[in-house]
Amino acid sequence: MGFPVQCTKESLMINKTLGRLNKRDLRALSAGAGVLAIAMLMFLWLLPSLEKIRRLDRAIAMETKKLEQVRELHQAVSELNEQEVKLQEQIRRRTTESFSVASVVEALARDSGLMEQVQYLKPEQGKPSDQFREALVSLKIVEITPAQLVDFLYRLESSERILRVRNLQLRQNPKEAGRLDATLTVFTLLPASAPARPPQEAKESQALEAAPESELQAPENVPGQTDKPK
Numbered sequence: 001m002g003f004p005v006q007c008t009k010e011s012l013m014i015n016k017t018l019g020r021l022n023k024r025d026l027r028a029l030s031a032g033a034g035v036l037a038i039a040m041l042m043f044l045w046l047l048p049s050l051e052k053i054r055r056l057d058r059a060i061a062m063e064t065k066k067l068e069q070v071r072e073l074h075q076a077v078s079e080l081n082e083q084e085v086k087l088q089e090q091i092r093r094r095t096t097e098s099f100s101v102a103s104v105v106e107a108l109a110r111d112s113g114l115m116e117q118v119q120y121l122k123p124e125q126g127k128p129s130d131q132f133r134e135a136l137v138s139l140k141i142v143e144i145t146p147a148q149l150v151d152f153l154y155r156l157e158s159s160e161r162i163l164r165v166r167n168l169q170l171r172q173n174p175k176e177a178g179r180l181d182a183t184l185t186v187f188t189l190l191p192a193s194a195p196a197r198p199p200q201e202a203k204e205s206q207a208l209e210a211a212p213e214s215e216l217q218a219p220e221n222v223p224g225q226t227d228k229p230k
Helices: 002-020 023-096 100-109 146-157 199-210
Strands: 120-127 133-144 164-172 180-191
Touching: 100 120, 100 146, 100 180, 120 199, 133 146, 146 164, 146 180
Parallel strands: none
Antiparallel strands: 120 133, 133 180, 164 180
């Protein structure tokens, strides 16, 4: 019951205060109230725009993050393109420069100090396809240590001629403990339009095919030598 009485007293005090104001004060008060009302209306009118600005800021942050990801992808693509250019240069050199896979493998075996242990090394013809053909070399290395084998395989795989190894077969050497006999095939891919066989490799293949088995495989007691005719 005391609440309406209190409100009535406050209303009377406000009315008395307004009654004491002159016209200039009333105008100033009305102008202030009008400015406040206009400010409230402008705030309510700008509130959706402020929300749009906040959403725009969030969108800009997300697009900036996406742009950074695009830059990283662009850098990765650039690195891949550089690797592709290097690979194409290797392929160009491999196809424009005539070389013998057998000669390359022989040179790598010589650099590894394994030539005296190579029992045979002969080129072979791979299966051609529409775009590529294989150039193969089969070889057997006897009495080789595991460390020598790893070094030789590393030299083959890291060659600029892009050589690869398959059909690797290892057996324990019956004479030397801790040594192995390794039989493997080294191959590379060449474009089908490239010459079927470089001249040097063709001569080597013809010589190997014409040679008897006794000349291809050295005697066990003296590796790398053949018996001289008496």
